[in-house]
Amino acid sequence: MHRHSLEHDGIILSFLDAGGDGKPLIALHGHWMGASDFSVLAEDLAPDWRVIALDQRGFGETDHAVPHSMTAYVSDVIALLDHLSITEQVPVLGHSFGGIVAYHLAAAHPDRISAMVIEDIGVNIQDDSTPYVADWGGTFRLREDLEERLGPRLAPYLQNSIHRVAEGWALNFDPTEFLVSEQATNGDHWTIWLQSQCPALVVSGSESRICDAAELRSMAEQRAGTTFAQLDAGHSVHIDAPKEFVNLLRQFLKD
Structure with missing residues (x-):
């Protein structure tokens, strides 16, 4: 994947683009993580799919110390699509925080999202x-x-979020700013979830400590055109079960 950038809303957004002739797929990372966490997925989906992963505002190589709101997150993705001249409907994959942005995006811009x-x-x-x-x-x-300091459970998932600075090592996000982003995504999103009409796949990690599988299953049951699947994995399903996740993704996108 190659790194690129664009300016939108007064900030510089950074993103990774696998390129090629495959169909575009937008990938949105979870809190604490970044676009680079989709690099393996991009390789596994090539050449059929061109994965485009955004470092969302406040994370990775995108500008930090910026305003945070759901409207802003959604507008960043639309700016990315416009920058790349992608006018056709595309599927969006959202992990954790990115998943919240994804279903808000599908509700606000049904003309841009296919699944x-x-x-x-x-x-x-x-x-x-x-x-x-x-x-x-x-x-x-x-x-x-x-x-x-991160601890043995979380450190393996944050390897791509650690970077070298002049004085040593640091995270490529500010924990204080992350807490602002977390507050921006808190709330009851049921109404938004049910607003969109595109096909959807809800993926649960059987060992996740973040989500209640019963709630994710209910999301699929209460929304038309939605499928539920559970894989033997923790919260970061695409990292814990890469082959199974890719197979599931390919089957859903093919349907």
């Missing part, structure tokens, strides 16, 4: 990650020091 894959995120979001991230900020002399 959506919602990866391990529900519609009743009441998160407070302050206890987890309160001491993640700043610079650590050794990379191992930062990984130890």
Whole structure:
């Protein structure tokens, strides 16, 4: 995947584009993560699909210290599509935070979205990650020091979010800004979820500590044209079960 950028809403958005002649697929990452977490998925879906993954505002190589709101997140994706001159309807894959953006995007812009894959995120979001991230900020002399602070359960999923700075190692997002983003996505999103009409796939990780599988199954049951699937994985299903996730994605997109 190759990295590119564009300017929108006074900020610089960074994104990765697999390129090629495949059909475009927009990928939106979860909190704490970034576009680079879809690199393996992009390789596995090529050459049929051209994965385009956005570093959402405040994360990765996109500008930080910017306004956060659901309207802003959705507008960033539309700006990306416009920048790439993609006018046809495209599918969108959203993991966690990205999944919330994805179903808001499908509801607000049905003319741009052909289908959506919602990866391990529900519609009743009441998160407070302050206890987890309160001491993640700043610079650590050794990379191992930062990984130890993240803890053995989370550090493996945040490898792409750790980067080298002049004084040592740091996360490529500000934990304080992340908490602002978390508040922007909290709330009851059932009405938005039910507004869109495109086909949808809701994917649950059987070992997820973030989502209630019963809620995800209910999302599929209450929305027309929606399928539920569960894979043996944690919250980051596309990372924990890459082959199974790709097979599931290919089958859904083919249908």
